Amino acid sequence: MPSAAPANPGEPRREQLLNAADRVIRRDGPAASMNAIAAEAGITKPILYRHFGDRNGLIRALTERHTRSLLAAVRAALTEPLERRDRVEHVLDTYLAGIEARPQVYRLLTHPEPGDPGGAGNALAPALRQIAEEITGAVRSQVDLGPDRDLLAEAWGRGITGMVLAAGDWWLESRPCSRPRMVQALADLLWGRLAAAADLPTAVPPTAPAPDPAAPASDPR
Amino acid sequence: MPSAAPANPGEPRREQLLNAADRVIRRDGPAASMNAIAAEAGITKPILYRHFGDRNGLIRALTERHTRSLLAAVRAALTEPLERRDRVEHVLDTYLAGIEARPQVYRLLTHPEPGDPGGAGNALAPALRQIAEEITGAVRSQVDLGPDRDLLAEAWGRGITGMVLAAGDWWLESRPCSRPRMVQALADLLWGRLAAAADLPTAVPPTAPAPDPAAPASDPR
DNA sequence: GGGCTGGTGTTACCGGCGGTAACATCGCCG
């Protein structure tokens, strides 16, 4: 059931309001106003505020619903019993498939409104922070990185998440290629193809004309 | 054509207003109001609107000023006559040094306010989009990537930028290590260390969560 | 029944936001 799953029928009115908010945000984007959401639900603003406190509370409740499925999918992909390269590709594909299925929702999850001025400027929205933590945990528990493993796992978790966020955003926007190809491109980057590829004949030598040794261009797949 | 004017002193009033806006944003963060900026400049709102059209115009002019130096530094680092790994490290260090020097300004550049609903939700702020384009160009012109070079260069440009953005954000916020170490961590990621590292003994067998500790770790290689 | 409580709903308002219209000055230059 990859669709928007109702979280908890314990509070049916709340779920109903969240569904209305979902519809409006799907239509108008993440900047939808509280008035618009209330109108879509057939009610007026104060009820929303009674249920969710403030706008952030509504957005948070909304994102938590959608985050669950994506996060669960990513987590499952991260522990799939595959060769590491295949596992990584599986995770990448899972994320891209998720954002492809519901772009507006994905925008809400990944690019929330400014929010509270208290927290410092996090690049990663809460949903992505959770994904980053999943990756960090997976790397730390699955890959032998020596004494720096804690630092590397944390830095890589954030870095990989940001990489996939930015690249996925661009891919979703301009659709330069199919999804599997995009997965390949990103996995190649993670697999050090940037390091392994040969130099191109220097078109603009800054100081010295190139004395290049030969480096083999191998795809380590 | 009242297009983006350069930062030359040909329009001293404009520069003066931008300086005031700079001060306010440094103090109050990127969400500073137009009233506050006008007050800091000792004037009132309509003058700001005469000069910059709307809030986005002001922010754009402001970011363009700051972007120039960072972008120039990154561009220079991208064409440094070094071994590729050293060049990459140099670029990473340049970016991290830039955001370390002026965190508030960096936040303005990398995490702008929502902006117009017309454009689709870009993950990358304009300044970062430019950096991504620089990386794309450098990769395309320096690295031999075969027939897919255009796609790979573009995807990697965005991906690397997003990676450094997210990781740099985290680093700046929690300062888990020194700058050179962070540069190493990110360069290692780009250099395929994730692919090259050995597996760790599987602590969590993915299929059977049974409390049976006698399950032997299968060797996937 | 009476009264209490709790959820649902309303209208009307607040301060602040981005943005604009209309009007008042200056200095400069033909």
Added chain:
DNA sequence: CGGCGATGTTACCGCCGGTAACACCAGCCC
């Protein structure tokens, strides 16, 4: 002198997030 283009003002608009104050209706216990 007259115009003209910057500079500046006050006062306003519509919308926003958020809040008071009040009304209604169920159930539920005494």
